[in-house]
Amino acid sequence: MTAITYVITHPGYRAVKLGYTGAESDRIEQLARHGWQSFRRLSLVSSRLAWEVEQAALFQIRHRLYIPPYLTSGQMPSGGWTETASLSLIDAREAWEIVLEEAAAAHLAAQLGRPKPRRRIPVPPRRTAGDTPKFAAVARVEAARTARSAQVGAQSKPLPKRRGARNRNAARELAVEQAVITVKNPSTEEQK
Template sequence: MITGLTYVITHPDFRAVKVGYTTPKSKRLEQFGRRGWQLYRTLEVATPEIARRIEQAALFEIRYRRFIPAYLTPNEMREFGWTETCSLGLIAAREVWDVVCWQAGVVHLSPQMSGPPDGRRRNGSTPPRRVRGDTPRYSRVARIQARIEQAATRIPKDQS
């Protein structure tokens, strides 16, 4: 199984901090290292999808709750990742790491993290795929109680 990494890196010359995600086998952090970026911290999680969720939640917190804009331009980053950068003058690497850790806890405790054990999808308003034997048969007591409730709420035809 492939694990995921959410990372925080800094660039002393640009005075920038960046949050991102990758996999342990990826060369992404090495590529950033060749461009002068220094690894601050990494958080290893179960899957790359979880790492991406944590990254996106951290970026949302930084951009829309703390109002810290993207710092570098595509020309300065050359290839990718400029939208995930922040100025070290506005937020310290330690604070970005705190946001990542906080959002990791939120993501891990969110109801979307735990899906049905049989692998069915949860995608918004679409109901889960039903399969034979999905729910246990109702007990005899539950069937009797349902009949009683239906009879009690039924309006006789001659009164309507």
């Protein structure tokens, strides 16, 4: 039985998704009905291998590149929202290269006769509809800022400084001005 590890994109959400499915499954067509476009597919010999490649690629994206899940369960009614990422943080080509690297590593491990160590991956707690991961809001803001600057053609505005920083900077500038004044106007004792 063969299986597929795939990379798909959604231009409306500006998102990329990794996944795996059986060769006979209509999962990719089901996602296409929701606006997802197929980028690349990799046929593998078993669903277990396809799952391992997907999980290894997601590990690289989440824990090596620090890219959080992008969409919520409400935006993905057919499931798979935890396997999404923002296109402003990683594009489909980069995600595909990671999938290929992990597939090559899995194939090489099988050729060497040393199976990959199986780790029990903890299942994250069940989230409710509309609930988002900790850093997904930051990723969405950054993606919106990138999209807005691409449309306008201008640089995005820098983030505002913290409230107290203005007072500290003003105090530093005042201290520098006072030091300059004392150097320019030596005391009367020095002039005698």
